[in-house]
Amino acid sequence: MIYTVTFNPALDYVIAVDHFVPGQINRTKEETMVCGGKGINVSTLLANLGYESTALGFVAGFTGEEIVRRCQKAGFHSDFIRVKEGLSRINVKMKSDEETEINGMGPRITEKNVALLFEQLDELKAEDVLVLSGSIPSSIGNGIYKEIMERLSGRGIQIVVDAEKHLLMEVLPLHPFLIKPNNHELEAMLDRTLTTREELLEGAKELQARGARNVLVSMAGDGALLLTENGEIYKEGVCRGTVINSVGAGDSMVAGFLAGYLKTGDYGYALKLGTASGGATAFSYGIGSREKIMELFAQLNEK
């Protein structure tokens, strides 16, 4: 079974505004609400591709109940812990001349809540896959991903981590199966500018030297490169299409990559399916559909 953990799920309010001007009243010309949070996005795309997964994490209030309802509708299992106070966040994703995001803080998670999550994670079995992704609410220490990985260490569980700088840096010595920083996150982790593909590859090698098994570096409209644990290097461009909103493209890439790898064990195939999945989401409101992913996957194989 694949499990995803989203510490801070969200409803993503995705809007389009013509030429957004700060400090003034702006009006939307399009708006939609989708279920979000990185792990939930991974579960959604996996479900679109026909893969079963269970989404774990914390929800609160009426927004939390709506997230649970939407997860059910999207066709994957969820077993969220209900936090008594506060509200799951509503994150604003605005497409205008530039893409702007305002992400909420989310509810306060207590130690008792975290203990319940640990009980759930203790049930995982060898061969299960665990995806840890997204930010951690300020009420929980930043060491939580490391703590989870230490707790599960030696049990044969493949762990994928997609998170920002410190969260990711800390887990490298615990040998995550896959990490997927984007180029900006890689720069932030290594504290230097990485402009060329060669520089990005050097950066990926550094993260591998610190313990990551496979390093997938995504570069939005410039594609992605993969450094595998066998030392192979794969590069992939992007699919053709019109960008609607790229929020969740990275999560979709992780999900597509996982689905492709679990199906074939072939890294090149996994990267292609990840690329098609990232593209499908960038070209959609919300997470890409199976139909769109397959159309883009065929496009990549034309080359």
Ligand SMILES: Nc1ncnc2c1ncn2[C@@H]1O[C@H](COP(=O)(O)OP(=O)(O)OP(=O)(O)O)[C@@H](O)[C@H]1O
């Ligand atoms: N503008 C685009 N055109 C085509 N494909 C795209 C575009 N943006 C993203 N993708 C696809 O999605 C993949 C992941 O995108 P990106 O690097 O933006 O991830 P990310 O920064 O983690 O995204 P997010 O945090 O929004 O989920 C890219 O490697 C590419 O295959």
Ligand SMILES: O=P(O)(O)OC[C@@]1(O)O[C@H](CO)[C@@H](O)[C@@H]1O
């Ligand atoms: O605040 P975090 O947890 O870092 O990111 C949350 C988020 O921006 O990530 C997803 C896209 O990757 C969105 O669905 C969601 O709103």
